[in-house]
Amino acid sequence: MAQKAAKQLAARNTTVLNKAHLISLGNNVFFLLMRLLVYRATYTRKTLLLWVLLSSPAWVVEFWLEKIGRPTYAENGELKKSGEDLEAKGLTDFMWDLMYWTWACIAAASMVGDKAWWMYAVVPVYSTWMAATTVMGMRKGMAGMAGQGDGDSQEADAGGDSKRQKKLEKRGGQKVQYR
Template sequence: MAQKAAKQQATRNSAILKRTHLTSLAINLLFAILRFLVFRASCTRSTYLLYFFLSSPAFAIEFWLEKIGRPTTTPNGEVKRSGEDLEAKGLTEYLWDVLYWSWGCIAVASLVGDRAWWLWGVIPLYSVWLAYTTFGGMRQTMAGMAGQDGAAADGGGTSNRQKKLEKRGGQRMQYR
């Protein structure tokens, strides 16, 4: 049972990467079949340029996830390196969000047409919102570390227990 966690991580990463590649293949084949064969009359050169330009982040992210997440094994089947956790929080989670949204835009654009590429503009807006909320959380954390949290805000350092008791009408503290 040596390296049980590494083996589990390697198995999980291999399954995730396989599913990712198959999904990407299916979505891009859907676009190719529908745009090249079915809706050929409505396709222009800009359709193909938009497709290559706006799907390139999905390809780059997929390549990056493959590079960091693919486990390597020795010839006898031992796990040499299990790869990074592809279900990790933070940047990896954000990369998955961008990948899923890009796939959705490709799928909608293959069915609806070129106007669906405007959906791709949500990704930069999401990035700005994520940066703002991350900065806001960091700012609150820094204020708490400096001693500027709840104790100074309520003006007296009353504990939560004391506040609840006073709210219920229980033991009221008399200050002299």
């Protein structure tokens, strides 16, 4: 049972990547069929350009995940490298979200029309929000390490009472009610 975890990761990555490729292929073929057969009158070069332009981030992410996640095997069939964990948090998770959202936009655009591509505007808004909250969290964390936090916490750390404790003492302390 040598490398059991690596073999499990390789099998899981292979399954996930194959499923992602099939969904992507099906979604894009569905878009093209709907545009060519059902919505033939509204099919224009602009539609095709929008599809290529706005689907390309998902294709890039899909091929990147393929590159880092696909396991490699030696010529004798032994596992050489299991690939990166495709269920990792952080950037990998964001890449999957980007791919899922792009697939949703493609499906909506295939059924509704070119106006559905405006749904894709959520991605930069979400990215900006995530970056801003991360930076703010880092700033708070760094301020806490440097001793530049709130005045209340500094006062409480220095042995003084916080504002809340002072208010409680002013009111006669904390009262407990028994039933």
